[in-house]
Amino acid sequence: MEESFINELKTIVGEQYTLTDRESLAVYGYDSTPELESLPGAVLLPGSTEEVARIMRLCHGAGVCVTPRGSGTNLSGGSLSAGGVVVQTSRLNRLLEIDEENLTATVEPGLITSALHREVEARGLFYPPDPGSMNISTMGGNVAENSGGLRGLKYGVTADYVMGLETILADGDLLRTGGKVVKDVAGYSLNPLLVSSEGTLGFFTGITVKLIPKPQTKTTMLAHFPVLQDAAMAVSAIIAAKVIPATLEFLDKVTIKCVEDYAHVGLPLNVDAVLLIEVDGHPAVVAEEAASVAEICKKYRCSFFQTAQNPAEALKLTEARRTALSALARLKPTTILEDATVPRSCIAAMLKVIQDSAKKYDVTIGTFGHAGDGNLHPTCLTDERDQDEIKRAHAAFAEIFDAAIAMGGTITGEHGVGLAKKKYLPKLVGESGIRVMRGIKNAFDPKGILNPGKIF
Amino acid sequence: MDYVKLINCMRCGMCLPACPTYKETFLETASPRGRVALVRKVQEGQLDQSERLLEYLSLCLDCQACASACPCGVNAGELVAEFTCERKSESGLGFMEDLILRKLVPHPDRLEASMAPMRAYQRTGLQKLVRKLGILKMFPKQLERMEGLLPDLPARPLRQEIREVTPAVGTERGTVGFFLGCVMSLIFSDASRATIQLLSALGYKVITPKNQVCCGAPNMLGGDLEGLKEAARTNVDLFGGHEVDFIVTDCGGCGAELKKYGHHLEGDVPATEFSSKVRDISQVLALHAEELFPLLKPLDLRVTYHDPCHIAHCQGIRKEPRDLLKLIPGLQYTELNEADACCGSAGTYNIERPEMSDRILKRKLDNIRASGAQVLVTSNPGCLLQLKKGLAEHLPQVRIMHLTELLAMSMQL
Ligand SMILES: Cc1cc2nc3c(=O)[nH]c(=O)nc-3n(C[C@H](O)[C@H](O)[C@H](O)COP(=O)(O)OP(=O)(O)OC[C@H]3O[C@@H](n4cnc5c(N)ncnc54)[C@H](O)[C@@H]3O)c2cc1C
Numbered sequence: 001m002e003e004s005f006i007n008e009l010k011t012i013v014g015e016q017y018t019l020t021d022r023e024s025l026a027v028y029g030y031d032s033t034p035e036l037e038s039l040p041g042a043v044l045l046p047g048s049t050e051e052v053a054r055i056m057r058l059c060h061g062a063g064v065c066v067t068p069r070g071s072g073t074n075l076s077g078g079s080l081s082a083g084g085v086v087v088q089t090s091r092l093n094r095l096l097e098i099d100e101e102n103l104t105a106t107v108e109p110g111l112i113t114s115a116l117h118r119e120v121e122a123r124g125l126f127y128p129p130d131p132g133s134m135n136i137s138t139m140g141g142n143v144a145e146n147s148g149g150l151r152g153l154k155y156g157v158t159a160d161y162v163m164g165l166e167t168i169l170a171d172g173d174l175l176r177t178g179g180k181v182v183k184d185v186a187g188y189s190l191n192p193l194l195v196s197s198e199g200t201l202g203f204f205t206g207i208t209v210k211l212i213p214k215p216q217t218k219t220t221m222l223a224h225f226p227v228l229q230d231a232a233m234a235v236s237a238i239i240a241a242k243v244i245p246a247t248l249e250f251l252d253k254v255t256i257k258c259v260e261d262y263a264h265v266g267l268p269l270n271v272d273a274v275l276l277i278e279v280d281g282h283p284a285v286v287a288e289e290a291a292s293v294a295e296i297c298k299k300y301r302c303s304f305f306q307t308a309q310n311p312a313e314a315l316k317l318t319e320a321r322r323t324a325l326s327a328l329a330r331l332k333p334t335t336i337l338e339d340a341t342v343p344r345s346c347i348a349a350m351l352k353v354i355q356d357s358a359k360k361y362d363v364t365i366g367t368f369g370h371a372g373d374g375n376l377h378p379t380c381l382t383d384e385r386d387q388d389e390i391k392r393a394h395a396a397f398a399e400i401f402d403a404a405i406a407m408g409g410t411i412t413g414e415h416g417v418g419l420a421k422k423k424y425l426p427k428l429v430g431e432s433g434i435r436v437m438r439g440i441k442n443a444f445d446p447k448g449i450l451n452p453g454k455i456f
Numbered sequence: 457m458d459y460v461k462l463i464n465c466m467r468c469g470m471c472l473p474a475c476p477t478y479k480e481t482f483l484e485t486a487s488p489r490g491r492v493a494l495v496r497k498v499q500e501g502q503l504d505q506s507e508r509l510l511e512y513l514s515l516c517l518d519c520q521a522c523a524s525a526c527p528c529g530v531n532a533g534e535l536v537a538e539f540t541c542e543r544k545s546e547s548g549l550g551f552m553e554d555l556i557l558r559k560l561v562p563h564p565d566r567l568e569a570s571m572a573p574m575r576a577y578q579r580t581g582l583q584k585l586v587r588k589l590g591i592l593k594m595f596p597k598q599l600e601r602m603e604g605l606l607p608d609l610p611a612r613p614l615r616q617e618i619r620e621v622t623p624a625v626g627t628e629r630g631t632v633g634f635f636l637g638c639v640m641s642l643i644f645s646d647a648s649r650a651t652i653q654l655l656s657a658l659g660y661k662v663i664t665p666k667n668q669v670c671c672g673a674p675n676m677l678g679g680d681l682e683g684l685k686e687a688a689r690t691n692v693d694l695f696g697g698h699e700v701d702f703i704v705t706d707c708g709g710c711g712a713e714l715k716k717y718g719h720h721l722e723g724d725v726p727a728t729e730f731s732s733k734v735r736d737i738s739q740v741l742a743l744h745a746e747e748l749f750p751l752l753k754p755l756d757l758r759v760t761y762h763d764p765c766h767i768a769h770c771q772g773i774r775k776e777p778r779d780l781l782k783l784i785p786g787l788q789y790t791e792l793n794e795a796d797a798c799c800g801s802a803g804t805y806n807i808e809r810p811e812m813s814d815r816i817l818k819r820k821l822d823n824i825r826a827s828g829a830q831v832l833v834t835s836n837p838g839c840l841l842q843l844k845k846g847l848a849e850h851l852p853q854v855r856i857m858h859l860t861e862l863l864a865m866s867m868q869l
Contacts, residue, residue, distance in 0.1 A: 023509050024483075026497055027490040032468050045482075072484070073469045090482035112473070136469045262527045329466040329528035384463065 001041035001083070005062060009044060009085070012054045017045040017091070028086050031072035031079045032133075033420055034336050035384060040067070040081040047091045049168070049205040056203065057172030059085055059449060066170075067451045068199040070110065070138030074145055075337060076418025078198045078454055089140050092205065095119055102180045104163060106208045109140025116209075126214040128155035128246075131414075132322045140204050146196035148414035150318060153372035154246040154280075155212075157414065159195045166206030167194060170445040175202060182210075193440065198416050199451035201444040218246065218280035219290045220314035223297040224271045224304040228252065228355075231273035232348035234300035235371045238277075239344055241296060243289045247278035248372030249321055250347075254381070255368040258327040263320035271303060275371065276321050278314070324368045328379050332364070334390075337379040338397050340404035341413030344374035353403040354378045361396040363389060375413035401427070417455045425456055457539060462496040465489065465530045474525035476798045476816050477515050485512045488522035488532030495539045505543065513540060515812060517805055519765035519798035524772075533769075537676070544679020557680045561670045562687060564638070568613045571642055575609045601807050605841050607643065614645035615666070622652050622662040629659035632740070633700040633733075635691070635714060637707030638670050639837035647840075647858035651706040651737050653869045654860055657751065658744050660701075665694050671710040672720075677803050688717045692730045703730065706737040706860055708766035708836030709803075715771065736767060737860060738835065742776035745783055752866045754786035759862070760829035761789075762820070762843065763796035764836030777859055781833060784866045793823045801842035817846045825851055835859040 001020070010018045019025070020042050028043045030036070041064075046052050059066050065084030072079050079086070089110030096106040098120060105120055105127065113134040120127050130149035131137055137147065143165070148157040164178035177190040194201055225231035235248060251259065251267075251274050260267040267274060275297070279289040294305050308314035329335045342350045351367065354376070358365040369376040378400060380393040401411050401424050411417075411424045426434055434456050441448070471488035472478050478487040485494070491513055497503040516536045523531035549557065560566050577583050586603075615636055632655055640648045655662045672687035691714070695703055705711045711734060718728035741748060759781055767773045774796070782789050800806055800816035820843070824832055832847065832854055834840060840856060847854050857865075 021508060022503060023494055023506070023512055024485055026503060027484040027487075027493050030467055030493065032466070034466065071469055071472065072467075093482075133469070135473045259527075262529070323470070323527035326466060326468040326470050326527035329464060329468075333460060333463040333466075335466055 005064070006042060008058055009042060009055065012058065013044050013046050013051050017047065019043040019045070028069065028072070028088070029080065031074050031077065033075050033077040033080075033418070034334050035390075036077040036080060036419055038080045038082040040086040041083045043086045043088060045088050045091050049092075049166070052087065052092075052203055052205055053168050053172045053174065055085070055087060056168050056170060060171045060447060063447065063449065065449050065452050066203070068140065068144065068203050070141030071112075071136050073133045073137050074141060074418065075339070075415040076198075076412070076420040078145065078416050078418035078451070080419065081451075082453070084452075087203065089138055093138075096206070098123060098125070098211075099180065100125070103211045104180050104208050105211055106164075106206060107139050109138060109143075109204045109207060111139045113137050113139060113142055120211055121214055124214050125211040127161065127209060127211055129158045129161060132325060134322075139207050143195050143204055143207055144197060144199050145416045146414065148370060148373065148375065150249060150321065150370065151246045152370055152375075153248050154244045159192060161209045162191055162195050162207065163210050164206075164208035165191055165194055165204055167202035167204050169202050170447060170450045178208070180208060196416065198418060198454050200441060200454055201450065203450070215246075215280035217283045217286050218278055218314070219286050220308040220317055221277045221290065221293060222306045222308075222317060223275045223277065223302040224268045225273045225275070225301070226271050226303050227301065228272040228351060229348055230300045230302070231275055232351050232371070234275060234297050234302070235347050236345050237296045237300060238293055239372065241292055243279070243292050245277050245289070245293065245372060246280045247276060247318070249276040249369070250274075250371035250376070251276070251321070251324060251368045252366060254331075254364065254366035255324050255328060255379075258330050258366065259320050259324055261330060262323055262327045263316075265316050265320045267320070268304065276317060278318070325377065325379065328366050328381060332381040332383055334382045334384040335379050336382060336393055336397070337377050338400060339375065339377060339412040339415040340400055340409060341373065341375040342404050342407045342409035344372065346407045346409070347371055347374055347376070349407065350374075350376060350404065350409075353400060357396040357399045360399075361392040363393050363396055365396070370413075373413065374409065419454060422454075422456060457495070457499065457535070457542060459499060461530065461535060462492060462499060464528055465492040465496075465532070466528055467493070468527075470527055471522035471525045471532060474521040476517060476519065476521065476800075477812060480812065480815050486515050491516055491536050492530065492532045495535060510540070510543065515809065517765070517798050517800070517802040517816075519802060520769035521765065521797065524769045524796070541676055541679045541681065545681050549678070549680055553678045553680065557675050557678045557683050561638070561674055562683065562690075564615060564669065567638060567670075568616065568642065571609065571613070574606065575611075578609060597810070598807050601810055605806070605845050607841070607844055609643060610645040614641040614648050617645070618649070618652065618664050620664055620666055622656050622664070624659045624661045625657050626659055628661055630701040631661045631663060631699060633695045633698055633703045634662050634664040635668060635671070635703055635705040635710055635734075636664055637705060637710040637837060639841075640707050644837055644840060644858060647861045648706055650858070650860040650864035650869065651704075653864055654737075654741060654867070655704065657867065657869070658741070658747060663698050663700060665698070668694055671713040673709050673713040673803070676713070685720055688720045688727060692717055692721065692724070692727045695730060696726050700733065702735045702740055703733045704735050704737055704740055706835060706858065708736065708764035708771070709838060711736045712766040712770035736771060736773055736776075736835070738767075738773060738776040738780060741780055741863070745779065748780075749783055752784050752863070753868055755784050755862075755866050756786045757831050758788045758790060758829050759831045759833055760792040760824065760827045761795060762792060762799060762824075762832060762834040762839060764834055764839045765796075765798050765802070766836055768796040777833070777835060780859065780863065784863070790827050790829055792827050792829075794819070799839050799842050799846075801838040803838065806842055817842060821846050821850050824854060829854060831862065832856045833859050833862055
């Protein structure tokens with residue numbers, strides 16, 4: 001990157017917030033995606049929307065690429081830049097407003113997700129999206145990836161809560177979409193397009209989300225299943241019984257062991273799977289639903305059914321679940337995880353495909369995930385130094401993706417396409433899908449400077 | 457350095473919200489994940505071991521909050537410390553390091569003698585004069601900070617005073633070896649005296665071997681691996697000569713180091729045995745909560761507890777100190793927000809990285825203020841020094857005590 005250009009960047013954000021030393025570039029050259037790395041040309045930490053707009057204007061004029069970055073926890077290589085400018089949002093982290101009359105919150109993109117939870121819950125309100133990474137991830141990253149979470153089954157994903165966005169476009173102009181109104185049909189719906197755009201359509205500088213009243217109470221339960229398929233069938237049966245738990249998470253044996261090794265919460269080491277189930281809402285409904293859940297789990301031969309006795313115990317269980325992905329890395333240095341999602345009636349079939357592929361390609365796969373959403377995370381435990389095994393892991397995943405598509409599912413439920421799943425996208429959306437997406441990209445960013453190379 | 461330990465980091469970022477320097481800067485270079493990446497890139501030859509890189513790494517407090525937070529079992533703090541120690545030992549000990557780590561620290565007598573001028577400086581009133589005239593402003597900043605940290609010294613180091621054997625009160629239930637930390641002996645002798653009294657009151661015969669030497673933690677910090685091993689050897693052999701049930705310490709830093717002797721002297725059976733016997737004082741007292749309870753008299757105090765990193769993160773001890781405090785009748789215990797976040801002391805960090813240390817200390821003091829406590833309890837001399845100074849300057853109404861001091865107060869010892 002040319003020195004004169006860097007100097008211009010410095011005049012916008014200040015010297016202190018323009019990082020160009022080799023060490024800094026190196027540590028902004030990765031995110032949580034395994035196997036991927038690339039060095040940016042500079043890293044900027046702007047302190048205001050105005051600075052973001054000026055950066056975009058400058059880069060647009062100079063034809064320099066810009067990649068937005070939150071906490072760098074995405075799992076598809078979305079925040080990596082090859083030689084361009086990485087614009088990181090950690091200084092744009094204010095909670096601007098909680099509007100209790102309209103039930104909305106407006107935040108800057110760098111605010112950490114769980115910080116929003118804390119503030120709204122203190123006022124008896126609730127922002128449901130809670131990705132496993134909620135203590136690290138930013139709201140901007142959540143919107144750009146349309147992140148799901150443990151409460152997705154009942155409450156939906158980030159997209160279901162985004163009401164308004166303030167976005168800086170590729171040329172530095174400001175675009176406002178939506179707002180605090182609950183109904184809005186003026187022109188194309190741009191919010192849903194921007195949500196899950198993975199930093200390729202615009203840079204979010206302001207986000208207004210919908211809040212709901214905090215559920216009065218909740219019950220957290222854990223069911224042990226000696227047989228994997230029984231757990232999967234219990235998931236479908238719970239939903240078929242018209243009970244919609246807030247959380248319906250699945251962990252297989254490999255995952256249970258790793259999580260227990262770290263968290264020591266008393267998970268069973270001798271069963272094939274556990275389901276972590278949380279029902280919430282009005283106390284009477286919660287009691288009724290908890291009873292149905294228990295009955296169904298027993299019907300599907302759960303060997304033990306445990307109900308958390310107090311909020312602390314419940315929190316321990318859900319927090320332990322949040323560590324699943326990272327805990328799996330205890331066994332092997334490299335963890336390649338996938339995000340294939342199927343209609344939830346197909347969970348049992350999908351688990352079988354995963355098991356068969358693991359066996360066929362002789363790889364260890366630990367599986368956990370948002371079973372109630374049909375969204376599993378088969379995670380291959382491998383070692384980047386063993387190229388042969390890595391190849392087999394990818395072959396197994398290719399097969400799993402094919403099966404997911406054949407079941408009417410998708411290649412990624414919440415982690416995004418980024419770089420990691422680019423090559424599978426055409427299979428899913430076809431040529432026409434790619435053509436329409438390219439057209440949209442072109443309308444927003446004709447010069448192609450915003451997070452280039454991602455998605456397609 | 458074990459390469460596998462470096463590549464075990466899967467970069468999920470779970471450590472970021474736990475890291476005090478990341479929380480202050482939001483910079484990836486100041487995060488555990490970033491530090492592991494830097495060290496790894498040096499090992500892989502992708503980055504040079506530049507001054508700047510070492511500077512980035514030196515911002516690490518080695519508080520190991522990242523290790524507690526890491527689900528994959530990576531200890532970023534320790535990896536950075538190991539890397540820095542190896543680099544320092546490659547370049548050999550400088551004149552000052554040699555003087556301090558080899559000629560002073562391993563010799564309790566010399567160490568104690570070196571403090572004598574300090575004591576005189578305080579007792580003669582010279583300290584007051586120097587402070588008043590602002591003379592220290594003329595010396596390097598570090599000296600001024602060091603001087604400012606030093607509380608009033610006891611008349612004599614505890615090591616010179618304490619008997620080698622303190623008998624049990626009443627029926628003897630067992631024997632413990634007491635490892636008396638240098639700073640505890642030199643500065644916080646009241647606390648260690650209380651520790652010995654507590655143990656003896658609970659029926660332990662307490663042996664405090666006179667010839668024990670510094671645990672070796674400063675050697676590790678200074679890159680003196682040889683010195684560290686020598687210290688370990690001396691202490692293992694010395695305590696090995698006594699039949700003890702536990703080796704007890706009331707210094708979090710010493711405890712963490714002593715528990716690693718088995719690792720430092722790899723393959724050495726007595727060292728492993730030594731380490732397996734080491735207990736923090738709170739662990740031993742908690743074993744006897746039932747016997748302790750009737751000895752405690754009411755204290756009408758609002759108390760909170762700061763977890764020393766060397767106790768919570770390095771030794772995993774969190775419950776015992778809290779349980780012990782809650783045992784005291786009348787005492788109102790309030791939990792400190794971010795209780796296990798570093799206070800910014802971190803060995804010599806508060807002297808070497810004063811600016812960051814002060815920012816971290818400020819956050820701690822804000823949390824202490826919000827807790828509404830009258831007494832702050834902790835159990836590590838580094839934290840005691842740092843927080844004592846911080847409280848004196850910003851929250852003079854809050855008193856700081858070592859855990860054993862408060863327990864002894866409740867027992868009216
Ligand atoms: C342990 C762990 C658990 C996880 N659990 C879940 C889970 O349960 N559910 C889930 O959905 N995901 C999960 N993730 C994935 C990840 O945390 C999410 O994708 C998250 O939203 C990323 O947020 P971030 O702030 O780290 O964004 P980054 O990784 O920094 O960026 C992600 C993408 O967003 C873009 N972006 C960031 N900020 C902006 C902005 N202001 N404007 C425009 N684009 C922007 C970037 O360019 C990039 O393409 C998990 C990850 C980890 C490591």
